[in-house]
Amino acid sequence: MAELFSEEWMQSFMTQWNAESELVGALEQIGFGSVIGYGFEGEDAPRGVITVENGKAVAAGAYNGENLNWDIRCSDAQWKKWISKPPGMMGLGMAFTSGKMKFKVGDYGSMLKDPRMAGPFIKSFSVMGRA
Structure with missing residues (x-):
């Protein structure tokens, strides 16, 4: 398995995101679009980023200074x-x-x-498990 939130992992996460019709469909219905950063607590910047337009992930990779709508942090263990x-x-x-x-x-x-929004957010964690 690729390192969590690495370029390779984020690309796999994007593929799995787009394969999950419950996630994409629910977010498409509300016109959800965001740039979401994921990382570890205590670090200055997130490690990975995914860009979502109308529910579908259109880009993902290592964080490279993008302007974020969401930046979510937890410990590695969490x-x-x-x-x-x-x-x-x-x-x-x-x-x-x-x-x-x-x-x-x-x-x-x-x-x-x-x-x-809450349902798809929770669903994104099961999608992460397939990345």
Whole structure:
């Protein structure tokens, strides 16, 4: 398996993202488009980035200074835990309130209040497990 959030891993994540009709379809219905960074807590910048337009991932790779709409950080161990066993809504809420998951950019609260975004966000973790 490629190193988490490396160029190779992000490319695989993009392929798996686009293969998941529940994720792409749900986000397409709300016209979701964002540049999402993923990385580790304590680091200055995210490691990987994926660009989503109208629900579909159109670019992915190592972070290269892109302007982010979302920047999600966790410890390496936390990412690996969720990739092997995707969290539910309660698990994500607990991780956010306890500081195990941090959003350096993006409004976690508004996302959780909108089930049209919360469901796909949770689904993205199971997609990560296939990358």
